[in-house]
Amino acid sequence: xxxxxxxxxxxxxxxxxxxxxxxxxxxxxxxxxxxxxxxxxxxxxxxxxxxxxxxxxxxxxxxxxxxxxxxxxxxxxxxxxxxxxxxxxxxxxxxxxxxxxxxxxxxxxxxxxxxxxxxxxxxxxxxxxxxxxxxxxxxxxxxxxxxxxxxxxxxxxxxxxxxxxxxxxxxxxxxxxxxxxxxxxxxxxxxxxxxxxxxxxxxxxxxxxxxxxxxxxxxxxxxxxxxxxxxxxxxxxxxxxxxxxxxxxxxxxxxxxxxxxxxxxxxxxxxxxxxxxxxxxxxxxxxxxxxxxxxxxxxxxxxxxxxxxxxxxxxxxxxxxxxxxxxxxxxxxxxxxxxxxxxxxxxxxxxxxxxxxxxxxxxxxxxxxxxxxxxxxxxxxxxxxxxxxxxxxxxxxxxxxxxxxxxxxxxxxxxxxxxxxxxxxxxxxxxxxxxxxxxxxxxxxxxxxxxxxxx
Numbered sequence: 001x002x003x004x005x006x007x008x009x010x011x012x013x014x015x016x017x018x019x020x021x022x023x024x025x026x027x028x029x030x031x032x033x034x035x036x037x038x039x040x041x042x043x044x045x046x047x048x049x050x051x052x053x054x055x056x057x058x059x060x061x062x063x064x065x066x067x068x069x070x071x072x073x074x075x076x077x078x079x080x081x082x083x084x085x086x087x088x089x090x091x092x093x094x095x096x097x098x099x100x101x102x103x104x105x106x107x108x109x110x111x112x113x114x115x116x117x118x119x120x121x122x123x124x125x126x127x128x129x130x131x132x133x134x135x136x137x138x139x140x141x142x143x144x145x146x147x148x149x150x151x152x153x154x155x156x157x158x159x160x161x162x163x164x165x166x167x168x169x170x171x172x173x174x175x176x177x178x179x180x181x182x183x184x185x186x187x188x189x190x191x192x193x194x195x196x197x198x199x200x201x202x203x204x205x206x207x208x209x210x211x212x213x214x215x216x217x218x219x220x221x222x223x224x225x226x227x228x229x230x231x232x233x234x235x236x237x238x239x240x241x242x243x244x245x246x247x248x249x250x251x252x253x254x255x256x257x258x259x260x261x262x263x264x265x266x267x268x269x270x271x272x273x274x275x276x277x278x279x280x281x282x283x284x285x286x287x288x289x290x291x292x293x294x295x296x297x298x299x300x301x302x303x304x305x306x307x308x309x310x311x312x313x314x315x316x317x318x319x320x321x322x323x324x325x326x327x328x329x330x331x332x333x334x335x336x337x338x339x340x341x342x343x344x345x346x347x348x349x350x351x352x353x354x355x356x357x358x359x360x361x362x363x364x365x366x367x368x369x370x371x372x373x374x375x376x377x378x379x380x381x382x383x384x385x386x387x388x389x390x391x392x393x394x395x396x397x398x399x400x401x402x403x404x405x406x407x408x409x410x411x412x413x414x415x416x417x418x419x420x421x422x423x424x425x426x427x428x429x430x431x432x433x434x435x436x437x438x439x440x441x442x443x444x445x446x447x448x449x450x451x452x453x454x455x
Contacts, residue, residue: 031198032174032193032199032386041144041175049142054076056076075105079093079143080407081144081405087148098128109415111127115128138171138190141170150187179198183296200334210215213228222253233339245397253269275348285334295324297325303321304329309354313343315342399445400450425442428442
């Protein structure tokens, strides 16, 4: 139910090794992967379920215990909790999907009559997990966007508690955009969360970010070595900016004549275009900084921003009362620690904040919020076309793939047929022709997706 095609993956080796060894331990460990938007949480989970990922690939078998050197004894199931049926009834959907996978692959014998006679979904899951354990198999459940279940209160406290016994027989890895206890302290008092070990996914390791940038030289020979370190600084080791650097270089490739190499004199152009490509990330971060969790002192975010927006800050120069905000900034992949100093991860984000606030010292109410037209502005549109337009506008000037639209607008798996996206785009284009004043148009990037160009 998911596209398991894996793009080049850089870094996270320590985290991946910890997850692989933990979920395949004699007593399986369970993890909560916590990452803000655009930091690569979904990519990591996709990698874990992929045939050439660290759980199943023969090349990384040394990471695994002897009894799991044979990847045929590892059963991995990835579920996105935002999928409509998962969001509607997670336990039943899990039981159904796991049963379907085991029935199709038949890795070991199962008493299906006994399993199917159970009315409780959690009980069916437990019987399947116990059968796997008895036969020396390990089931690994990957649940992405688990926080949506908590936010939407799609599971009761009792249902959450029913998941806890499963963790003695299988391994559970959940993905969340924020620590679960920041969402609902009462819900996260469930014993299930006592066994979930939080792993924070933030900025990449420096060597991994360097390797990612250096890899672009294969596709863009005009990228000179002298630009590699400056590019490391402005991408801030952030996966989103590192990925968008490719789009930036594609644009600039069309601007430079022939095989002329890019030099430091061209760097301002790279900064300018990467800042535009990073706008979605910067708006998302600024919006998050406007609404810190309740455990953060009310004025700590403002104080920290005033300290750090213009220059790196040494730890000894910080008031201890802002430490909770500092830790939260780090977990939001907004601040990095380098050469004994804390700084905003990229000067591009500092410039964005200064531009939005005008004085470089943003107060909380002055922090930028993602600007998008009110839904009522498009009330005359059918629901799908309206939601599609809003999402494309929020991602203006970025190529959005059909798979992303299926997941974010339709809340369907990326493997769903793209035909519904094509038809909706066609209908939306017809509506856009009639809008007065004009809103913009949708460009088609062949083989990649769609780009909304504002008027």
